[in-house]
Amino acid sequence: MDAQTQHDVLIERSLDEQARQLFVKDFRSHLASQVVGGVPVAYYQVELPKFVAANGRPPKSKDEIRQFMLTNPYYQFWSGLQRTSQEMMWDSVIDSVERQAPALNARAKTLAAKAKKSTNLGSLRLNPDLEIPRYHTGVDIHIQPGGYHTEFGADDISAGAIYDRGVHIYLMGGMGSENDSLGRISSNWFRLEHPNLKPARILDMGCTTGNSTLPWGRMFPKAELHAIDVAAPVLRYAHARAVSLGIPVHFSQQNAEHTDFEDECFDVIVSHIMLHETSNKALPKVLAESRRLLKPGGIMIHLEIPRPDDVFEKFMFDWEAYNNNEPFSMGCRESDLIGLAREAGFDPEKVTFAQADAGLSSGQRNYSATGFLFPMLKAEKSAPVSQQRLRKAA
Amino acid sequence: MASPKLTKKPARATAKTKSKKAPVKVATKVKTAKTSGSKSPAVALVPLTSPLARTAKGKRPQYFHDPATDRLQSMLVALMAELSVTRDRLDTLERLIEKSGGPGRKLMEAFNASPEVEAERAASRAAYIARVMRPISHELDAMKAGGKS
Numbered sequence: 001m002d003a004q005t006q007h008d009v010l011i012e013r014s015l016d017e018q019a020r021q022l023f024v025k026d027f028r029s030h031l032a033s034q035v036v037g038g039v040p041v042a043y044y045q046v047e048l049p050k051f052v053a054a055n056g057r058p059p060k061s062k063d064e065i066r067q068f069m070l071t072n073p074y075y076q077f078w079s080g081l082q083r084t085s086q087e088m089m090w091d092s093v094i095d096s097v098e099r100q101a102p103a104l105n106a107r108a109k110t111l112a113a114k115a116k117k118s119t120n121l122g123s124l125r126l127n128p129d130l131e132i133p134r135y136h137t138g139v140d141i142h143i144q145p146g147g148y149h150t151e152f153g154a155d156d157i158s159a160g161a162i163y164d165r166g167v168h169i170y171l172m173g174g175m176g177s178e179n180d181s182l183g184r185i186s187s188n189w190f191r192l193e194h195p196n197l198k199p200a201r202i203l204d205m206g207c208t209t210g211n212s213t214l215p216w217g218r219m220f221p222k223a224e225l226h227a228i229d230v231a232a233p234v235l236r237y238a239h240a241r242a243v244s245l246g247i248p249v250h251f252s253q254q255n256a257e258h259t260d261f262e263d264e265c266f267d268v269i270v271s272h273i274m275l276h277e278t279s280n281k282a283l284p285k286v287l288a289e290s291r292r293l294l295k296p297g298g299i300m301i302h303l304e305i306p307r308p309d310d311v312f313e314k315f316m317f318d319w320e321a322y323n324n325n326e327p328f329s330m331g332c333r334e335s336d337l338i339g340l341a342r343e344a345g346f347d348p349e350k351v352t353f354a355q356a357d358a359g360l361s362s363g364q365r366n367y368s369a370t371g372f373l374f375p376m377l378k379a380e381k382s383a384p385v386s387q388q389r390l391r392k393a394a
Numbered sequence: 395m396a397s398p399k400l401t402k403k404p405a406r407a408t409a410k411t412k413s414k415k416a417p418v419k420v421a422t423k424v425k426t427a428k429t430s431g432s433k434s435p436a437v438a439l440v441p442l443t444s445p446l447a448r449t450a451k452g453k454r455p456q457y458f459h460d461p462a463t464d465r466l467q468s469m470l471v472a473l474m475a476e477l478s479v480t481r482d483r484l485d486t487l488e489r490l491i492e493k494s495g496g497p498g499r500k501l502m503e504a505f506n507a508s509p510e511v512e513a514e515r516a517a518s519r520a521a522y523i524a525r526v527m528r529p530i531s532h533e534l535d536a537m538k539a540g541g542k543s
Contacts, residue, residue, distance in 0.1 A: 015503055019482035023475045026519045030527065038534040046537055074533055077467070080457040084468045088475060091448065098446045105440030139452030146447040153442040162446075226400075260401040325452045 004168045005177040008244035009108055009237055011096040011161055020092040025169045028085050032172070033363040035078050042074040043312055062315040069315065083323050086170075090144055093165045097158050108157045108240035115243050122225075122248040124239040126232050130253050135279045136230060139325040142166075148208060148231035160237020164209045174364030175211070178245075182272040183212030185356045185374065186303050187219040190268065193378075194299070199223050199267035203293065205256040205286065206274030210238035210249060216270065217247040226266075228254040257285035259293065266293050270301045273374075276332035283332065287344035294381040300346075302377045303356070307333050316367040337377045346379040353377060474526050478519060485515065 004010065013021060047068055052058055059065045069075045097104070115121035132149045140147040144166065148159050167179045175181040183204075190197075199220055204213040207227035217225045227249050229235050235251045242249045254260065256274070269290045275283055290300045308314055314333075321329045341351045358372040365372055458464050486505050507515065524531070 015483060015486065015505070016479050019479040020475055022482070022516075023478040023519065026516060027471070027474070027523055030520065030523045034524070035527065035530055035534075038530070038537065041534060041537050045540065074530075074537065076457045077530060077533075079455070080464060080467045081471065083455065083457070084471045087450075087468070088471065090450075092475075094446050094448065098442070101446070102439035102441040105442075106437040109440060110437045140447075140450035143450035143452065145450045147451070150447060152444050152446055153440065155440050156442065158442070158446055262400055265400050323455055325450065 003173060003177050004165070004179075005245075007241055008111060009104055009157065009161060009164075009240045011093070011100055011104070011165055013096050014099075017092065017096045017099075020088075020095070021165070021169055024085060024089045024092050025172050028089070028169070029172045029363040031078070031082055031085060032366050035081065036367065038074055039069075039078055039316065040312065042072050043069065046074075047072055059311065062311055062318060065312060065315040066318070079319070079323060082319070086143055086324060089166055089169050090162065093162050093169070094145065096165070097161045101152070101156070101158050101161075104161055105153070105155050105157055108236050109155055111240040111243040112236070115239065120248050121243050122239065123250045124235060125250075125252040126235065127253045128232070130230060130255065132230055133255060133257075133279075133282065135277065135282065135328060139327065141277055141325050142170075143325050148229070148234050151233055155236065156233050157237040157240065159231065159233035160209045160235075160241075163234060164211070164237065164241070167211065171360070171366075172364045174358070174360045178214065179209075179211040180215050181358060182303055182374065183215035185358065186212070186270055186272060186301055186376065187215045189354065189356055189376065190270075190299070190301060191219060197267070197299075201266050202226065202268045202270070203228070203261070203266045205269065205271040205290075206277070207238060207251070208234050210242050210251070212270075212272035213238070213249055214242060214245060214247045216268075217242075217249060223267075224250070226250045226252070226261075228252050228256060228259060230255050257282050257289055259289060261293055263292055264295045264298075267295055267298045268301070269294055269298070270303070272303045273305055275302055275337075275377075276305050276326065276329040278332075279328050280331055280335075283335065284340055284344060287341050287346075291345050291379075291381060296381055298381045300341075300377075300379045300381070302337070304337070304375050304377065305329060305333065306373055307375050313367075319367060337375075341377060341379045347382040350380040350382060351378070474523070478522065481518070481522070482515060485518075 043065070048058065051068060112124055115123060136147055136149055144159070144162060146152070146159055148163065150159060152158055164179065167175065171179075176184070200222075201224045202216050202220065204210075204216065204225070204227040207213045207229050208231075210227055213225065213227045216223070225248065227238065228251070229238070230253065232253055235253055239249070239251045242251075256271070256278075271286075275286065278286060287300075287302075290302075294300060306317060308317055317333070318330055320326045338351050338353055342348045354376045355373040356376060358374055360372045456464055458467075486507075489511070490505060
């Protein structure tokens with residue numbers, strides 16, 4: 001089934017384009033439900049006994065596992081198929097985007113012009129002088145050709161159009177009809193944890209096409225909602241999409257390491273699987289910037305990629321790092337996020353970690369047989385009068 | 395609404411595109427820009443100045459001892475996809491013939507599969523994928539049987 005919510009800048013698919021995209025989606029679903037499950041079998045029943053016989057002990061680390069699994073025929077074949085499916089996913093979407101780009105770009109311009117004349121459709125602020133960080137330009141993240149940032153013409157939204165449709169195929173629709181499950185998870189969790197807080201101003205960092213941003217707007221319709229990203233084409237798309245779906249968001253092209261917002265102007269700062277797409281150097285800066293931007297009593301939530309404890313599962317989740325151009329995902333997964341938040345100046349007692357279940361089916365999970373838990377790094381900026389002020393601000 | 399006054403610095407000038415490559419004409423079938431809402435005036439198309447990238451930056455891993463095997467594997471899956479596309483198309487045609495007795499391109503492109511038809515197609519695709527992927531399920535079964543089968 002293909003149940004992606006229609007909006008004004010979502011690509012239309014010709015008969016064959018649609019069939020190709022649905023093939024990739026179903027093929028990936030087959031890999032996830034029927035093939036990847038054989039990798040633990042290859043490990044536990046074939047390779048692990050050999051390793052133990054030769055070394056007299058089980059492997060100590062994921063890297064040790066990787067060394068011998070890379071030559072396991074089953075793992076090789078699955079890896080090759082998984083990689084190929086990712087390449088075909090982008091290719092099948094790029095066909096539609098390339099064909100429609102001139103019209104899509106025009107439509108985005110029209111929607112942006114409409115927003116400019118209105119008082120409640122959000123805004124878009126681009127900065128062509130912004131330096132795209134090395135962790136975006138080094139390799140194309142997720143092997144999306146051109147990454148998030150490449151522009152193929154003036155006023156181009158192609159990267160956003162490719163990403164929004166690609167993500168839907170990537171998780172086989174597992175993120176919902178608007179690819180927004182992570183934003184729903186974080187905003188629902190926030191509301192349950194803080195039923196009395198009514199944030200007046202919210203910032204979503206690394207928003208890409210705004211999929212995770214909009215649930216915050218729906219949850220807190222009176223809040224002023226901001227979202228930033230370093231890449232212009234995805235922001236143009238995000239703005240047009242948000243206008244089309246009727247959620248006002250103020251998008252701006254900024255690096256989360258150092259924004260141009262004033263000190264202490266947000267009640268909530270959130271990001272959704274962004275930290276692992278930065279770098280060792282950038283990550284502490286993002287946390288420090290989050291702290292700077294938060295009002296006293298304000299709350300930071302960074303939702304991140306799953307962090308399994310088991311050494312074999314760690315090896316499995318590393319697949320994305322080695323094969324899908326997510327070079328920092330390993331470093332981020334291994335980093336002490338709580339420690340880094342404390343070093344960034346958050347009160348040690350106000351930094352916590354929670355896990356949220358993504359609710360994916362076995363045909364949507366990719367690497368984990370046991371579930372897909374997204375950890376959330378949460379910190380509150382210490383303040384004497386926080387809660388009253390937040391409530392008043394709303 | 396104009397950008398809220400949140401910033402430390404004044405907002406800088408907007409959109410200016412840095413295109414490194416010479417403009418290349420991109421074929422497009424789209425002739426008109428649809429705009430949302432009937433009140434908005436039609437806007438001129440905004441064409442690309444270079445073709446969209448098709449290869450991601452970053453080294454592709456090699457999975458097999460012989461790199462030719464990597465290529466063959468990818469080609470095999472691409473063929474699977476094309477056959478799947480053809481099957482979907484044929485399915486459309488057959489259903490249209492049943493319906494009207496006169497299939498044409500226009501009718502085919504306009505054909506909207508109902509949720510029921512899509513569900514049937516998804517089941518058919520899953521069975522087809524399982525057939526082509528049989529060597530792998532065999533390998534897995536053999537591993538599970540401890541190499542005895």
